[in-house]
Amino acid sequence: MKELMIATKNKGKVNEFKELFSSRGINVKSLLDYPEIDDIEETGSTFAENAIIKAEAISKLLKLPVIADDSGLSIDYLDGRPGVYSARYAGEQKNDLANTAMVLVELKDVPSEKRTARFHCALAIAIPEEKTYVVEGTCEGQITEAPRGENGFGYDPVFYVVEEGKTMAELPKDVKNKISHRAKALVKMDKLLNELEVSGK
Ligand SMILES: O=c1nc[nH]c2c1ncn2[C@H]1C[C@H](O)[C@@H](COP(=O)(O)OP(=O)(O)OP(=O)(O)O)O1
Numbered sequence: 001m002k003e004l005m006i007a008t009k010n011k012g013k014v015n016e017f018k019e020l021f022s023s024r025g026i027n028v029k030s031l032l033d034y035p036e037i038d039d040i041e042e043t044g045s046t047f048a049e050n051a052i053i054k055a056e057a058i059s060k061l062l063k064l065p066v067i068a069d070d071s072g073l074s075i076d077y078l079d080g081r082p083g084v085y086s087a088r089y090a091g092e093q094k095n096d097l098a099n100t101a102m103v104l105v106e107l108k109d110v111p112s113e114k115r116t117a118r119f120h121c122a123l124a125i126a127i128p129e130e131k132t133y134v135v136e137g138t139c140e141g142q143i144t145e146a147p148r149g150e151n152g153f154g155y156d157p158v159f160y161v162v163e164e165g166k167t168m169a170e171l172p173k174d175v176k177n178k179i180s181h182r183a184k185a186l187v188k189m190d191k192l193l194n195e196l197e198v199s200g201k
C-alpha cells in the first residue's frame, strides 16, 4: 500500500485524512507517529503560508514528500476572525470547547442572517529537492446559537450547513468528507499528486 505523511498532530484531521485517503488506497502517517517532533510555529498570515511552512519544515526533517493542512473558520460578522488563529483563539492551549464558546459569546444576539461563515483549508505538499505546491478549499455555513452534534472536531458543533439542515458535527463522517473544505482541497491535491506521481514514493 502506498503511504503519505501528513504533518499534523490534530487527531480530528488525522482521522479525516485516513478516511479520505483510504478510498484512494493510500495509508496515512502523521506526526502522532513522531511524538518527538515539536509543533512548527505558524508564523504566516494566510492559511496557504502556514500550510507551506509546516509542510516544508517536516519534509526537510524527514527527507520525504510531506502534506500539511492549515485550516480554520472565518466569520463575516467578526471580519474574518478567528481565521488563521482558529486553533489558538481562546488561548495557546488549543481548546476546541473554549474556542467555540468564545465564538458564541462574540455572536450573542447577532441575528441569523448576519452569522454567515466559512471553513478554509489549505493543503501544501513539499517534495524534497522540488518546489512546494498548495491548493485550497472552502465550505460555506452559518454559526449556530448553541453547539449541536458529536461528530467531527473543532468548530463542527457550531457550524450549520444550510444544504444539509444540520451542523457539521451532526453529519455522518462520510457526508462531511464529501462536502468539507478539506475534502474539496483534497480533490485538487489528488489531481496534483496524480500529475506529480509522488504518492507512491
Ligand atoms: O473540519 C473542521 N471542523 C471544525 N473545525 C476545524 C476544521 N478544520 C479546521 N478546524 C479548526 C480546528 C482548529 O481550531 C483550526 C485548525 O488549526 P490548524 O493550525 O490548522 O491545526 P492544529 O493546530 O489543530 O493542528 P496542526 O497545525 O498540527 O495541523 O481550525
Ligand SMILES: [Mg+2]
Pocket (backbone or CB within 6 Å): 042, 087
Ligand atoms: Mg496548528
